[in-house]
Amino acid sequence: MTALKVVSSKFASEIDQELMGSKVGFTLQQLMELAGFSVAQTIQREYPLEQNKNKNEVLIIVGPGNNGGDGLVCARHLKLFGYNPIVYYPIRSKRTPFYGQLVNQLEFFQVPILTEEQSTKWVDYLKPEKTLCIVDAIFGFSFKPPIREPFGSIVAEMHKVEDKIPIVAVDIPTGWDVDEGPVAEPHTTPRVLVSLTVPKPCSKFIKPERTAHYVGGRFIPNHFAEKYGFEPFPYQGTDQVLKL
Amino acid sequence: MTALKVVSSKFASEIDQELMGSKVGFTLQQLMELAGFSVAQTIQREYPLEQNKNKNEVLIIVGPGNNGGDGLVCARHLKLFGYNPIVYYPIRSKRTPFYGQLVNQLEFFQVPILTEEQSTKWVDYLKPEKTLCIVDAIFGFSFKPPIREPFGSIVAEMHKVEDKIPIVAVDIPTGWDVDEGPVAEPHTTPRVLVSLTVPKPCSKFIKPERTAHYVGGRFIPNHFAEKYGFEPFPYQGTDQVLKL
Numbered sequence: 015m016t017a018l019k020v021v022s023s024k025f026a027s028e029i030d031q032e033l034m035g036s037k038v039g040f041t042l043q044q045l046m047e048l049a050g051f052s053v054a055q056t057i058q059r060e061y062p063l064e065q066n067k068n069k070n071e072v073l074i075i076v077g078p079g080n081n082g083g084d085g086l087v088c089a090r091h092l093k094l095f096g097y098n099p100i101v102y103y104p105i106r107s108k109r110t111p112f113y114g115q116l117v118n119q120l121e122f123f124q125v126p127i128l129t130e131e132q133s134t135k136w137v138d139y140l141k142p143e144k145t146l147c148i149v150d151a152i153f154g155f156s157f158k159p160p161i162r163e164p165f166g167s168i169v170a171e172m173h174k175v176e177d178k179i180p181i182v183a184v185d186i187p188t189g190w191d192v193d194e195g196p197v198a199e200p201h202t203t204p205r206v207l208v209s210l211t212v213p214k215p216c217s218k219f220i221k222p223e224r225t226a227h228y229v230g231g232r233f234i235p236n237h238f239a240e241k242y243g244f245e246p247f248p249y250q251g252t253d254q255v256l257k258l
Numbered sequence: 259m260t261a262l263k264v265v266s267s268k269f270a271s272e273i274d275q276e277l278m279g280s281k282v283g284f285t286l287q288q289l290m291e292l293a294g295f296s297v298a299q300t301i302q303r304e305y306p307l308e309q310n311k312n313k314n315e316v317l318i319i320v321g322p323g324n325n326g327g328d329g330l331v332c333a334r335h336l337k338l339f340g341y342n343p344i345v346y347y348p349i350r351s352k353r354t355p356f357y358g359q360l361v362n363q364l365e366f367f368q369v370p371i372l373t374e375e376q377s378t379k380w381v382d383y384l385k386p387e388k389t390l391c392i393v394d395a396i397f398g399f400s401f402k403p404p405i406r407e408p409f410g411s412i413v414a415e416m417h418k419v420e421d422k423i424p425i426v427a428v429d430i431p432t433g434w435d436v437d438e439g440p441v442a443e444p445h446t447t448p449r450v451l452v453s454l455t456v457p458k459p460c461s462k463f464i465k466p467e468r469t470a471h472y473v474g475g476r477f478i479p480n481h482f483a484e485k486y487g488f489e490p491f492p493y494q495g496t497d498q499v500l501k502l
Contacts, residue, residue, distance in 0.1 A: 036362075037366070039359035040359075041287055041359065044287055047292065048285075048291065054496065055496045058496050079441065094493075112285070114283070115284075121478065122282045122478065124479065174501065235338070235367045235368065250294075252299045252302050
């Protein structure tokens with residue numbers, strides 16, 4: 015195995031900006047669709063339904079920004095793959111109407127979206143006998159501590175069960191700094207990390223014996239990877255994820 | 259094998275409108291990304307690079323509408339899969355700025371986009387020893403004959419080589435009516451048809467001994483399929499296409 019290829023938070027931010035700039039012209043909707051799909055594909059690889067006869071629930075915790083958007087897309091693809099996703103989305107982003115559309119799509123797919131007001135709370139879904147995994151789609155690479163409420167309390171609950179129900183983190187585990195790793199208390203320790211586009215420096219803090227590491231978000235050409243100082247990843251066939 | 263499930267052009271149009279309506283909220287960008295990806299995945303299934311050592315070119319003929327947009331997305335994914343796509347896009351749509359962005363993305367991926375003015379014409383790429391297949395992404399389900407220029411001449415050239423270079427048609431082969439099948443002269447006879455969302459009635463006119471039939475565009479929930487009178491397709495795992 016070769017040394018892990020990572021890029022700094024500064025480069026990760028530059029990559030995003032360049033991909034969505036006027037020259038390249040990717041849209042948020044395109045990148046989010048592919049990123050969310052890659053997270054769903056990772057879950058199918060790690061927790062295939064045929065090996066988990068009596069479990070099919072996936073609880074997806076969605077934050078207010080783009081990391082949360084990836085989670086909303088992931089939920090829709092999981093439903094198509096035959097899973098039973100349940101979304102907890104406590105603070106709904108109004109940054110762009112597109113987030114509202116992602117929610118409409120999930121309602122159309124009959125995916126439950128939990129609110130604080132419901133009698134069945136999100137914690138009621140933390141059942142090891144039913145829940146295959148929890149998707150941590152709360153914060154991404156721009157997170158800075160402390161974790162604000164309600165996410166601090168949410169992460170505390172996730173931390174309590176993380177040895178019984180595996181957590182799949184999208185790009186950056188919650189409570190982790192993109193460069194420095196775990197910096198906030200509480201924080202989550204995922205069983206699976208899906209780095210998007212390229213691993214960030216914090217992925218050096220995961221322990222291989224505990225956490226499977228994937229890269230997803232297959233949307234950059236080879237010459238672009240080289241420009242940012244990392245080798246293109248050897249994705250297989252039409253796969254949208256690669257286990258590192 | 260069960261009877262082919264098809265929907266009429268009227269229903270196909272209603273499905274599209276409902277998916278992109280305010281209630282469901284899918285965007286063109288999302289659906290096109292998934293549709294184009296499914297065409298690229300079909301090509302990888304039918305013409306895998308490892309079985310075609312000396313051929314890696316795919317010529318993609320792009321029409322002015324949404325069928326063409328699917329072709330532009332397909333080209334980008336093929337490049338990521340290791341193919342060498344070449345795009346011929348003679349009439350560029352100005353219907354939405356998004357088509358321009360899809361072109362920018364291809365330029366960023368260093369995919370050649372041919373124009374009429376170039377010294378190397380698109381027909382120069384019709385070389386059986388180099389070209390794995392031609393993607394027919396010219397017209398979709400709203401096509402009515404006759405085929406207008408320059409597409410009439412293009413289809414005539416495609417028809418001449420179709421026994422030497424296989425054609426992969428996106429949703430509706432060019433010169434075919436969505437309900438009535440081949441209606442215009444010339445028309446193409448594909449080796450592979452990728453029906454999007456659900457096969458249209460014209461797919462009854464393909465001959466199984468000549469044409470492999472796939473369904474792609476995996477983005478509708480089961481209850482929606484049932485509403486439109488067809489059973490959900492048994493896609494496997496995370497596949498975005500299913501061979502019928």
